[in-house]
Amino acid sequence: MTDIINGLGRATAYGALGVVLLVLGIFLIDALTPGKLGRQIWEERNRNAALLLSSALLGIGGIVFTSIWTTYEDFGKGLASTAAFGLLGLIMMALAFLVVDLVTPGRLGATLVEREPHPAVWVTASCNLAVSAIVSASIA
Numbered sequence: 001m002t003d004i005i006n007g008l009g010r011a012t013a014y015g016a017l018g019v020v021l022l023v024l025g026i027f028l029i030d031a032l033t034p035g036k037l038g039r040q041i042w043e044e045r046n047r048n049a050a051l052l053l054s055s056a057l058l059g060i061g062g063i064v065f066t067s068i069w070t071t072y073e074d075f076g077k078g079l080a081s082t083a084a085f086g087l088l089g090l091i092m093m094a095l096a097f098l099v100v101d102l103v104t105p106g107r108l109g110a111t112l113v114e115r116e117p118h119p120a121v122w123v124t125a126s127c128n129l130a131v132s133a134i135v136s137a138s139i140a
Contacts, residue, residue: 017079055124064086065136
């Protein structure tokens, strides 16, 4: 019974940290794109914005999963590494976004929240997932 209670406590702590990182990811995407992200997705049903946010959330989820999976034996170290690698993933995704914005015409954030589907959203979403895979692979 003690193992179950201990496991529930760890799952709660990791889950709470994961939710915090996901919320930070939402704020990050909201800051990188014009307008309110929630309005873009839920009210205007903007698929570009939804795909961009979804890719970031999946990427952060992958980083959190990998960090937990590789350090579960040492709870303190696992929690710290999950926070550190999750934050690193967010920073790297933001930097990748800014680099793509720099090397492409127009303003990427504005392009990604257009009503019409735009191929740039697929490139940016792929970039989010690639950065997350790289960060996840570096966790050892």
